Amino acid sequence: MLEQVLLSRLQFALTVGFHILWPAYSIGIASFVALLNALWFATGRVVYQQLMRFWLRLFALGFAMGVVTGVVLSYELGGNWAGFSRAAGPVLGPLFMYETLTAFFLEAGFLGVALLGEGRVGPRLHLFACTIVAIGTMFSAFWVLAANSWMQTPAGVVLGDDSVFHVTSWFSVVFNPSFPYRLAHMLCACFITGALFVAGVSAIQLRLHRAAEHGRVALSLALWLLLFLAPLQLVIGDLHGLNTRKYQPVKLAAIEGRWETASSVPLTVFAIPDEVAEKNHYAIEVPHLGSLVLTHSWNGEVRGLKEVPPNDRPNVKVVFFAFRLMVGCGILILSLAVLGAWLRFRGHLFYSRRFHWALIAATPLGWVAILSGWVVTEVGRQPYVVYGLLRTADAVSPVGIGATAFTLALFFLTYSVIMAAFLWYWITMVLRGPTDLPKATKISRGMTIPTLAEQVIDKPNAEQSRA
Amino acid sequence: MTIDHWISLAFAALAALSVLAYVLMDGWDLGVGILYPLVARDRDQEVMLDSIAPFWDANETWLVFGGMMLLVGFPIAYASLLSSLYLPLILMLVSLVVRGISYEFRHHGGPLRTVWGKAFSFGSIFAGLAQGWMLGLIVGGAAADDGVQSTGLIQIAFSASCAVGLVGGYALLGCCWLILKCDGPLQTMGREVGHAALILALLLLAAACVWTPLISPYVTARWFSSTTPLTLWLLPLATLFSAWRLWKNLWSIDDWRPLLWAVIFFFGAFCCLAASVFPYIVPYQHSLFDVANDPASLRFSSVGVLVILPITAVYLLLGYRVFRGKGSAHHHETPYRSPHIGSRRSSGPSDLHMS
Numbered sequence: 001m002l003e004q005v006l007l008s009r010l011q012f013a014l015t016v017g018f019h020i021l022w023p024a025y026s027i028g029i030a031s032f033v034a035l036l037n038a039l040w041f042a043t044g045r046v047v048y049q050q051l052m053r054f055w056l057r058l059f060a061l062g063f064a065m066g067v068v069t070g071v072v073l074s075y076e077l078g079g080n081w082a083g084f085s086r087a088a089g090p091v092l093g094p095l096f097m098y099e100t101l102t103a104f105f106l107e108a109g110f111l112g113v114a115l116l117g118e119g120r121v122g123p124r125l126h127l128f129a130c131t132i133v134a135i136g137t138m139f140s141a142f143w144v145l146a147a148n149s150w151m152q153t154p155a156g157v158v159l160g161d162d163s164v165f166h167v168t169s170w171f172s173v174v175f176n177p178s179f180p181y182r183l184a185h186m187l188c189a190c191f192i193t194g195a196l197f198v199a200g201v202s203a204i205q206l207r208l209h210r211a212a213e214h215g216r217v218a219l220s221l222a223l224w225l226l227l228f229l230a231p232l233q234l235v236i237g238d239l240h241g242l243n244t245r246k247y248q249p250v251k252l253a254a255i256e257g258r259w260e261t262a263s264s265v266p267l268t269v270f271a272i273p274d275e276v277a278e279k280n281h282y283a284i285e286v287p288h289l290g291s292l293v294l295t296h297s298w299n300g301e302v303r304g305l306k307e308v309p310p311n312d313r314p315n316v317k318v319v320f321f322a323f324r325l326m327v328g329c330g331i332l333i334l335s336l337a338v339l340g341a342w343l344r345f346r347g348h349l350f351y352s353r354r355f356h357w358a359l360i361a362a363t364p365l366g367w368v369a370i371l372s373g374w375v376v377t378e379v380g381r382q383p384y385v386v387y388g389l390l391r392t393a394d395a396v397s398p399v400g401i402g403a404t405a406f407t408l409a410l411f412f413l414t415y416s417v418i419m420a421a422f423l424w425y426w427i428t429m430v431l432r433g434p435t436d437l438p439k440a441t442k443i444s445r446g447m448t449i450p451t452l453a454e455q456v457i458d459k460p461n462a463e464q465s466r467a
Numbered sequence: 468m469t470i471d472h473w474i475s476l477a478f479a480a481l482a483a484l485s486v487l488a489y490v491l492m493d494g495w496d497l498g499v500g501i502l503y504p505l506v507a508r509d510r511d512q513e514v515m516l517d518s519i520a521p522f523w524d525a526n527e528t529w530l531v532f533g534g535m536m537l538l539v540g541f542p543i544a545y546a547s548l549l550s551s552l553y554l555p556l557i558l559m560l561v562s563l564v565v566r567g568i569s570y571e572f573r574h575h576g577g578p579l580r581t582v583w584g585k586a587f588s589f590g591s592i593f594a595g596l597a598q599g600w601m602l603g604l605i606v607g608g609a610a611a612d613d614g615v616q617s618t619g620l621i622q623i624a625f626s627a628s629c630a631v632g633l634v635g636g637y638a639l640l641g642c643c644w645l646i647l648k649c650d651g652p653l654q655t656m657g658r659e660v661g662h663a664a665l666i667l668a669l670l671l672l673a674a675a676c677v678w679t680p681l682i683s684p685y686v687t688a689r690w691f692s693s694t695t696p697l698t699l700w701l702l703p704l705a706t707l708f709s710a711w712r713l714w715k716n717l718w719s720i721d722d723w724r725p726l727l728w729a730v731i732f733f734f735g736a737f738c739c740l741a742a743s744v745f746p747y748i749v750p751y752q753h754s755l756f757d758v759a760n761d762p763a764s765l766r767f768s769s770v771g772v773l774v775i776l777p778i779t780a781v782y783l784l785l786g787y788r789v790f791r792g793k794g795s796a797h798h799h800e801t802p803y804r805s806p807h808i809g810s811r812r813s814s815g816p817s818d819l820h821m822s
Binding site for chain 1: 520521522524525527528530531532534535536538539540542543545546547548549550552553554556557560561563564565567568570571572575577579760761763764767768771772775776779782783786789790
């Protein structure tokens with residue numbers, strides 16, 4: 001049974017972890033595309049239109065990854081977690097149904113128009129479609145984070161004698177205690193992820209000395225956004241931490257590597273937590289800082305892991321290190337944003353080769369931060385699937401170890417292959433750049449004549465010399 | 468019947484209709500994938516793939532919606548059906564992943580273009596097979612208990628005929644879609660292969676019906692007991708009638724007729740299936756009235772269903788309207804119409820190549 005739980009958890013971690021990359025990518029990029037479309041609509045500058053088409057293509061590829069990996073989750077929930085579906089179906093079923101209705105159909109219905117509709121519909125309707133797709137991605141985040149937050153901090157339900165959760169207040173279910181913080185934290189993370197992708201890709205354009213105009217416009221937008229969002233994320237994360245301390249003290253103790261409940265605790269920068277000896281090795285600590293960060297007071301009390309028996313604790317090492325990885329990424333991103341602002345002030349932003357390479361290297365940093373953040377919050381919730389109420393071991397389907405191992409291997413293989421292929425096509429598209437137009441006006445088969453707009457774009461200096 | 472009974476019934480009907488919407492709409496996408504290996508020319512492959520480009524992810528969303536309607540209406544049924552169908556379920560999901568993403572990758576070309584085309588096609592075929600296999604297990608009552616499946620030889624034969632029959636049905640929908648959305652040799656192929664697909668679907672449907680008494684006494688009693696109302700037999704008769712109309716209309720001059728009759732045919736077959744197992748939602752174990760969700764959850768969800776679902780249907784239909792008409796590689800050449808349009812024979816000259 002223990003192996004069944006472990007294999008099912010591994011499979012769900014793989015499939016949901018792989019899936020979350022794509023919503024994180026599409027939420028940011030969809031809004032960027034809508035912004036570019038609006039800018040093009042307002043100013044009529046061709047560079048915005050070219051950028052919009054370029055990013056629409058990059059968006060579509062990631063969005064497709066999200067669609068196909070998302071379908072898996074909606075059925076895996078029943079396949080692997082029958083106990084959970086039975087117990088939490090009355091609560092989560094409607095939330096997921098609303099997600100499908102208000103988000104998935106909305107995105108899918110308007111994506112066709114956004115991607116292929118230019119020329120078939122007017123520019124107004126095209127802008128509308130792009131905006132709707134962007135809004136749809138955020139609706140989706142709203143519902144799925146409400147569902148996840150309810151699993152972390154359940155509210156608005158009673159657990160009946162039939163061990164099924166019965167809803168007493170839908171408002172409390174959706175707006176449960178951790179939901180506003182988790183939603184803000186995740187949306188902000190998605191926009192940061194998107195901005196990092198835009199910055200990285202623009203840096204590549206600038207380094208290639210092709211489509212330099214496009215690179216400058218997009219890089220500038222992305223870095224303004226990062227400069228605003230990276231510090232904001234720090235504040236949201238801090239508030240989220242206070243919320244976790246109140247509602248999930250054991251998770252917080254694992255994050256901090258605290259074993260004993262104490263006042264005026266230090267901040268453990270690094271350590272190797274030992275779950276057998278119930279202490280930390282090689283700890284590097286800053287006195288009082290832990291209390292200051294976690295309670296916003298010099299001598300605040302922080303509860304330790306020893307308050308609950310060992311079988312009620314999550315895997316401390318995983319939570320502890322994943323949290324430090326996430327924060328490390330956050331600090332790196334913040335430094336890049338500040339450095340970018342300094343370079344902009346000095347007028348070097350578009351010329352600093354080292355900064356461009358740093359941005360290119362940092363392209364997937366948002367993904368790393370998001371994945372490690374989710375590991376913190378999901379592993380930190382263990383050994384419960386609905387925090388404090390339903391144990392993961394009682395939620396699993398007895399589908400057999402052999403079957404689960406087989407499907408886990410199958411998912412791993414499939415996802416590895418499609419990830420490799422995605423990266424190949426994505427990088428190819430990025431290197432080809434925004435000025436490569438696939439939709440040339442066809443005169444007859446095998447013969448293309450560029451339109452006037454393309455001729456202007458093909459000579460990047462044409463616009464500048466006019467200006 | 469109390470009001471709660473009616474609400475349960477409405478949610479069961481809605482879950483069933485969402486699954487049917489998926490079967491129809493993803494049916495013509497999957498059908499395009501199933502027919503793909505029959506089309507040898509790259510140019511024609513491109514056209515048939517482009518015809519589903521604006522629609523396929525909305526069509527696949529119906530699968531998610533169907534699953535979520537089942538979870539909303541009947542969490543116990545959702546849990547026990549999906550966990551007892553675990554292996555074919557996961558195989559279907561992986562096939563759909565491979566199929567959907569290969570479709571996107573193929574558009575981007577490169578040296579692996581033909582490989583992605585093949586993956587798209589195999590993924591479509593396997594997804595159809597897995598779905599048919601699961602249908603066979605459900606009707607056979609093998610989906611009753613968590614993780615336990617009956618593996619008798621008759622059950623295997625029954626599931627296998629359902630699997631192949633469903634692939635035939637999807638191919639049929641794909642043919643009718645090509646007749647509507649393409650012209651030239653692709654349309655001709657749709658008409659010709661449509662006959663074969665219809666025969667395949669009907670044969671395996673008949674086989675499944677013959678096997679049913681061996682596999683399920685419940686279904687046999689539903690249709691052949693003395694209390695069976697004769698009006699119930701109108702359903703299979705109407706289904707057969709639509710199959711006959713479809714056969715006659717595959718060479719119709721109105722390109723939308725085959726798809727219309729194919730949809731009616733599927734709807735009829737689906738109603739027969741629903742009538743066979745009613746009121747079970749997990750056949751022969753859970754009746755839909757026993758395992759319906761909390762009234763609180765159903766009421767909360769019905770707001771969304773009543774208000775948002777109609778809006779959704781409207782903009783999805785508008786999407787089909789925006790991308791109406793035929794996609795063709797022959798756009799800039801003289802329009803091609805088969806000289807044999809309107810006749811059921813296809814012995815005329817055709818530059819179609821079958822591999």
